[in-house]
Amino acid sequence: MSGSGHGPDDASPAPGTPPAPARRRGRPARAAAEAGPGARERILAAARTQFAERGYDKTSVRGIAKAAGVDAALVHHYFGTKEQVFAAAIELTFAPALTMPDALAGGGADVGERMARFMFGVWENPVSRPALLAIMRSALTNDTAAAVLRGLIERRMLQRVAGELDVPDPEFRAQLAAGHLIGIAMLRYVIKMDPVASADTEEIIAMVAPTLQRYLTQP
Amino acid sequence: MSGSGHGPDDASPAPGTPPAPARRRGRPARAAAEAGPGARERILAAARTQFAERGYDKTSVRGIAKAAGVDAALVHHYFGTKEQVFAAAIELTFAPALTMPDALAGGGADVGERMARFMFGVWENPVSRPALLAIMRSALTNDTAAAVLRGLIERRMLQRVAGELDVPDPEFRAQLAAGHLIGIAMLRYVIKMDPVASADTEEIIAMVAPTLQRYLTQP
Incomplete structure (x- = not known):
């Protein structure tokens, strides 16, 4: 389901687990490097806004990526599936x-x-x-x-x-x-x-x- | 707001009031006569289904009319605005x-x-x-x-x-x-x-x- 890698490098938290530390320097993701610092925070903020304004059904990983100014693959890299992005976003809200x-x-x-x-x-x-x-x-x-x-x-x-x-x-x-x-x-x-x-x-x-x-x- | 008439002939119940008696024979609405018997019940059943399946936002008087096989004007004639159709539908459900x-x-x-x-x-x-x-x-x-x-x-x-x-x-x-x-x-x-x-x-x-x-x- 997730576009990110699996194994020890997998950065996707399971639903309901605490979000990972805000930044992960030195991870081997070219997209992350290209997106610049603070990309993870921007994605999370965009996810929170999109889910709040559009609801779960109408929010897409692509839309979140666009709002955060990053590639959709980076959203998957940091959070995993749409369900997992939602988990991270509501964890923040909650x-x-x-x-x-x-x-x-x-x-x-x-x-x-x-x-x-x-x-x-x-x-x-x-x-x-x-x-x-x-x-x-x-x-x-x-x-x-x-x-x-x-x-x-x-x-x-x-x-x-x-x-x-x-x-x-x-x-x-x-x-x-x-x-x-x-x-x-x-x-x-x-x-x-x-x-x-x-x-x-x-x-x-x-x-x-x-x-x-x-x-x-x-x- | 309502497409139905006002004054003594107005058949629209206020939100939250009981639905009018099921049939009103002899009312001076040509559309009602053309729609045949049971049109009011068909409209109410269609409204109930549409509101339940699509939610309030995505339900329209036109869509309800179509599902009931009547003209939208007849929906207005019997119930008034979309809000009033919703009131009648949830009253039935409730x-x-x-x-x-x-x-x-x-x-x-x-x-x-x-x-x-x-x-x-x-x-x-x-x-x-x-x-x-x-x-x-x-x-x-x-x-x-x-x-x-x-x-x-x-x-x-x-x-x-x-x-x-x-x-x-x-x-x-x-x-x-x-x-x-x-x-x-x-x-x-x-x-x-x-x-x-x-x-x-x-x-x-x-x-x-x-x-x-x-x-x-x-x-």
Whole structure:
């Protein structure tokens, strides 16, 4: 599938794995040398924009390459398939959300509140919100995009959150809590239904935190 | 915007209002007479299919008319604008979901469980699930579609549910409960994340029902 080489030189990360270090000097790819410094970052930025604006289906490796001013082969060299470029792009977009497990570390009597507060911190941010909406849109319209998102959330977020929990079925519990917050995000930011859409976030947090606390801590 | 007439003869329902009775004999529309009996039903069925398969953006009144074998003017005559055709189509799709307030009537100590059970009854149905997913997809990719869906859920479902509740801010409470269920539906049916995706619905209901009960009944 990938246009890049295989074996030890293969620079394509699997979906959901962290992006490789930003620059790889001295790699034996002529195209990389020709594209000049910062080509990998330009590709990633272009991918992020294209996926966000056009959705998964309508974005192509060729289009990303064009926007980044490089050859399509270089996109394959750095990232692999379109699916893998998407994984790297949403990993970048999701970077703020992926720190959630740190916010929940140690548990405690306010872990539910911390989880709710963390979610709003990410969604109320005017930079990350459209990017998150774009990812949800891609996941809802394309099965591959949904699978990539699933892999990312599972491996980078829910498994880590579950590892912190001292309850039966910790992954199930973590997903119920996350599902609650996703649903509120849908109502508030996508369907924009009042009163949830215009309520003060503190008001929502006060109602939702006890629920999350129960899922995350009660046996 | 609408190609249909205005005034007392206007057959276009406002978004979110119930569709008009299936047939209107003797209406003074030559096109309706020419299209033969059942034209309104054919248009609605075609609209439903087109919106579900192509999404809101890519569906046109002309395309719906073609699929139904009628003139576009007749679509306007019966339903009004594209937005209004969409409203009528999703109202039809949502018909099973719109009976939720009846399932919750009277409240009681198991109203949370009844709400969760109702939601799964609709989503686990192999006929209604793809249709619900298609509506969510349209709402996530088009603001007009989101507004129509919002109007329908507000007027036909949440206001009625809220009317049954004896708590402060009943609409806010009803939305928190609905949001929780929407988020679980996203995880289970869209992102398909395990263990929630493959869990027995009874297992999810057992965990979620107390949360819904708290939102719907606790002061």
